[in-house]
Amino acid sequence: MLISAGRVVTPARVFAPGWVLVEGDRIADVGSGVPDRPADVDLPEATLVPGFVDGHAHGGGGASYDTGSREDAAAVTAAHLQHGTTTMMASLVTATPDRLLSSVAELAAAADEGVVAGIHLEGPWLSPRRAGAHDPALLTDPEPALLDALVEAGRGHLRMVTLAPELPGGLDAIRRLTAAGVVSAIGHTEATYDVARAALDAGASVGTHLFNAMRPLHHREPGPIAALLEHPDAYVELIADGVHVHPAALRLAAEAKPHLFVLVTDAMAAAAAADGDYRLGRMTVTVRDGVARLAEGGAIAGSTLTMAAAVQYAVQVAGLPIADVVRAATSTPVALLHLDRVGALRPGYRADLVVLDQDLAVQRVLHCGRWVT
Numbered sequence: 064m065l066i067s068a069g070r071v072v073t074p075a076r077v078f079a080p081g082w083v084l085v086e087g088d089r090i091a092d093v094g095s096g097v098p099d100r101p102a103d104v105d106l107p108e109a110t111l112v113p114g115f116v117d118g119h120a121h122g123g124g125g126a127s128y129d130t131g132s133r134e135d136a137a138a139v140t141a142a143h144l145q146h147g148t149t150t151m152m153a154s155l156v157t158a159t160p161d162r163l164l165s166s167v168a169e170l171a172a173a174a175d176e177g178v179v180a181g182i183h184l185e186g187p188w189l190s191p192r193r194a195g196a197h198d199p200a201l202l203t204d205p206e207p208a209l210l211d212a213l214v215e216a217g218r219g220h221l222r223m224v225t226l227a228p229e230l231p232g233g234l235d236a237i238r239r240l241t242a243a244g245v246v247s248a249i250g251h252t253e254a255t256y257d258v259a260r261a262a263l264d265a266g267a268s269v270g271t272h273l274f275n276a277m278r279p280l281h282h283r284e285p286g287p288i289a290a291l292l293e294h295p296d297a298y299v300e301l302i303a304d305g306v307h308v309h310p311a312a313l314r315l316a317a318e319a320k321p322h323l324f325v326l327v328t329d330a331m332a333a334a335a336a337a338d339g340d341y342r343l344g345r346m347t348v349t350v351r352d353g354v355a356r357l358a359e360g361g362a363i364a365g366s367t368l369t370m371a372a373a374v375q376y377a378v379q380v381a382g383l384p385i386a387d388v389v390r391a392a393t394s395t396p397v398a399l400l401h402l403d404r405v406g407a408l409r410p411g412y413r414a415d416l417v418v419l420d421q422d423l424a425v426q427r428v429l430h431c432g433r434w435v436t
């Protein structure tokens with residue numbers, strides 16, 4: 064299938080016009096200009112981008128990964144697929160050790176089936192002072208036996224763990240995870256600048272939803288935000304929904320790290336679903352006008368974002384260049400999470416692509432070489 068379009072966004076540049084040749088579930092070729100034979104699908108007004116990759120999401124379409132059920136996992140992934148996300152990481156909020164072990168085992172089976180690309184544990188090793196929507200009663204200090212058991216339960220599918228490095232045993236946990244090939248993320252943390260630096264030295268490679276649920280930047284104690292932003296290799300996640308970060312804060316991070324900022328949704332069940340009451344782990348979350356808050360206390364509790372809405376916001380409201388934004392929604396999270404041959408319009412990669420209209424709204428989605436919308 065030969066698809067031509069007004070713009071085609073590849074990792075290196077934007078072809079205008081350009082084309083993509085799909086064979087089976089793979090991209091066979093990509094090129095600039097008008098193709099040398101008539102296209103099967105001609106989209107002169109559209110922009111073709113790779114299918115989005117969401118490295119941090121808890122739910123969507125009314126369902127949650129946190130329940131640890133494969134049916135729920137499939138429902139979440141299907142809901143986000145309709146909005147152009149073709150690769151999903153399953154994020155789990157803080158829960159009891161037994162619950163986490165069983166959810167990780169079940170989601171590893173979902174990963175075997177290709178329903179999710181991997182598992183991200185957010186907690187239970189988080190700062191009680193920056194708990195956000197995590198149940199404070201279940202937060203604990205990192206403990207090697209549980210860590211090893213979770214890595215084992217994941218059978219290679221546990222790809223990322225968010226933790227607060229200042230907790231007793233925090234830096235050891237980062238070393239242990241890094242040695243096991245799991246990405247360590249700094250988040251829900253009171254870490255000082257020095258502790259955050261030590262965490263990066265120990266192998267941490269990303270900041271979980273930069274600015275949110277962490278010690279804020281202060282000029283005499285710049286905390287984890289400055290440590291992450293000035294580090295040459297550290298990635299930073301950002302929730303570009305207009306609620307979690309001001310557009311100026313988004314620009315600051317994106318312009319500091321054009322190749323290392325990652326758009327994530329941190330979506331909960333209400334993403335791609337209606338307002339109302341939802342569960343996030345053991346917590347009740349009320350969603351009104353698309354903003355999710357804890358029923359008790361009112362803290363922001365994840366987002367109702369889709370990757371498509373995040374891309375649209377980052378370009379149209381924050382004013383970031385489309386090539387940078389698309390990279391942050393596709394190839395950059397792939398590099399962070401060590402995923403294989405997804406997230407770019409490049410020969411040999413999985414044929415996942417999104418057709419955006421002139422307003423950058425999703426028109427059609429191709430997943431594994433097949434149109435799903």
Ligand SMILES: [Zn+2]
Pocket residue numbers: 185195251272276
């Ligand atoms: Zn969080």
